[in-house]
Amino acid sequence: MEFFYPSVCLGCGKDTESLPLCTQCLARIRVVDRDFCELCGRPIRGPVHTSFCTACLKRPLSLARIRAWAMYRYPVDELIQAFKYNRRQGLSAFFSVRLEAVVQSDKFLRSADMIVPIPLHPLKRWWRSYNQSALLAESLAKESGLGVAYLLRRNRMTRTQTRLSPKARLKNVQGAFSLRNKVESSIIAGKKLILIDDVITTGSTLDAAAKVLLDAGASQIYGLVVGGAWRER
Ligand SMILES: [Zn+2]
Ligand SMILES: [Zn+2]
Numbered sequence: 001m002e003f004f005y006p007s008v009c010l011g012c013g014k015d016t017e018s019l020p021l022c023t024q025c026l027a028r029i030r031v032v033d034r035d036f037c038e039l040c041g042r043p044i045r046g047p048v049h050t051s052f053c054t055a056c057l058k059r060p061l062s063l064a065r066i067r068a069w070a071m072y073r074y075p076v077d078e079l080i081q082a083f084k085y086n087r088r089q090g091l092s093a094f095f096s097v098r099l100e101a102v103v104q105s106d107k108f109l110r111s112a113d114m115i116v117p118i119p120l121h122p123l124k125r126w127w128r129s130y131n132q133s134a135l136l137a138e139s140l141a142k143e144s145g146l147g148v149a150y151l152l153r154r155n156r157m158t159r160t161q162t163r164l165s166p167k168a169r170l171k172n173v174q175g176a177f178s179l180r181n182k183v184e185s186s187i188i189a190g191k192k193l194i195l196i197d198d199v200i201t202t203g204s205t206l207d208a209a210a211k212v213l214l215d216a217g218a219s220q221i222y223g224l225v226v227g228g229a230w231r232e233r
Contacts, residue, residue: 010082011075020082020094021075030071032228033105040203041066041223042230061207063195064220065108069098072199072227080198080227084132092132095226096139102224103144103194109222111192114149115141118197118209119177121154136226137196146194149187151216152209153180166202173208179216189217200225 009016011025018026036043037053039060044053052060070076082088083095103109117133125131137148155178164172193213195206200223210221 066223068228072229100143
């Protein structure tokens with residue numbers, strides 16, 4: 001890796017011995033390991049006698065539980081952008097060690113049977129030449145010993161969710177996923193599956209994918225992401 005890339009921090013650009021981030025930028029990562037919503041994983045501020053965030057109390061997702069390793073803000077946003085768009089596939093190793101620690105710390109995720117990546121639309125996959133969620137899944141599989149199951153396919157190009165309102169996001173992903181053609185429902189029936197993706201915003205993408213797997217007979221769906229792009233409140 002160092003042959004191709006200068007050893008500079010992916011956050012601040014300073015020379016560093018410790019890739020992908022210098023020690024100062026590493027220290028700025030905000031890991032989400034306590035006081036989070038028991039359903040969607042977002043941090044809850046204030047008195048922590050509540051277990052669920054207001055979004056989940058209003059409209060719970062179909063996933064039993066979601067965990068994010070860290071907040072999607074500096075420097076994790078820089079890492080994920082590099083991972084997705086600048087061909088820094090090697091970052092999957094950095095992420096998967098952290099994701100495996102999340103899985104091991106969580107009694108729900110720890111009980112899962114398989115890892116399922118969120119698919120990209122084939123055109124986008126071709127354009128980018130790799131699916132970042134699949135890389136994360138494969139890398140986490142090596143860490144955890146769990147298998148990766150490619151169960152889902154993306155039916156149509158969905159617009160990038162970033163600039164859409166929560167309502168528009170929901171509509172945008174409705175019907176976006178279905179089971180791949182040759183997937184036998186016996187693989188899924190009664191299974192606990194970890195859906196893996198790079199970033200969560202409203203959770204509507206994970207939710208749409210989870211519904212397909214639940215309809216196919218999965219017993220529980222968990223979500224696991226690198227970054228949570230929730231609004232700070
Ligand atoms: Zn730095
Ligand atoms: Zn929540």
